[in-house]
Amino acid sequence: MSDRRSPSRRGILKGAVAGAVVAGLGAAAEAAPADAELLAMGGDLAALAAQEQAADVVSDRLHDAAKRSCPAPSAALLAYAYQGEPLFRPLGDGYTLNTGPYGYLLKRWRLCDSLGAVADRWPEVSLMADLRTWEDGLRAAGEANGYAAAMREMERAAQAAHALCERIAVAPATTPAGVRAKLQALAYCHRGEPGDGTEWIAETINNTPIYGRGFTMDERLVYSVFRDVCALVGGANV
Structure with missing residues (x-):
């Protein structure tokens, strides 16, 4: 899950932005029943991410x-x-x-x-x-x-989280809360990238790639919208 420019990664990102537009981010509506499964998956992803992080700490020691x-x-x-x-x-x-x-x-x-x-x-x-x-x-x-054993536990949690992100990516989001779950999945996929969350977003927007290639204008704009959507819906740990 380290290839930051894979088609699947871009698909997750653009899906989140499109969902945000449809939802109308200015509204403070409760999650619709259609988003209940998406929100549950977001909760499961948070639990798996915590398990992975805990196993990582133990494995280092x-x-x-x-x-x-x-x-x-x-x-x-x-x-x-x-x-x-x-x-x-x-x-x-x-x-x-x-x-x-x-x-x-x-x-x-x-x-x-x-x-x-x-x-x-x-x-x-x-x-x-x-x-x-x-x-x-x-x-x-x-x-x-x-x-x-700690490494195997970390790999188990990581694989389960990756599979969950794939499900989150294809689930439609109809509310700001649902969009936030998608942003949460995207933020998880970018964990481990060089720098913290703010840096990897800024690196794309400012078009100063550390991997040797520039970003297209649409990629830069998509990440710019992603950053702003994160702020509007309360952030997604990025």
Whole structure:
């Protein structure tokens, strides 16, 4: 759910805006019976989002604990560095991977593998067995202390929430409350984007994309309307 410009994501957004126009946002009417299911789905989505967030917090804590309890990396891994940055950084009694050198190591290993280079010419090749041993130890520690279970719970909640967003997207909204449920779904789909909610909306409206392509004027206007609708209907956690 990270592709912010997928057709389905745009469809959710434009559906919310169209529903807002039909509903007449100036009215303070109660939700019509036709919106009852949509509002119930909004409540279910909020519950799933809370479950996902709780599992995420737990998984972060348990992942650090697994790193501290698993066997230490080999001396060769601890000695490896890229551009002055070590492959492993100390983490309490354990170690954590440093993303820059780790990415470079994997890139070099894939290149070596594709070229059939010998290990004595490409030292990164000889490190992969040690790295897999450490990762296996980390995986076992994560299974033992509940980290893996927390990750499975987070994935379960995320998949259920995604399926619910698909249902919300196709359900018609006839009231401001129904529109808010759609905005809530859109806000959920954009969680995890760079920056907070205000930033990812402003990034589109101002046409300063961080992914390297500009937005069309209609896309910018749609997001501008989305921002204003959020304010009119009381916000949607964006």
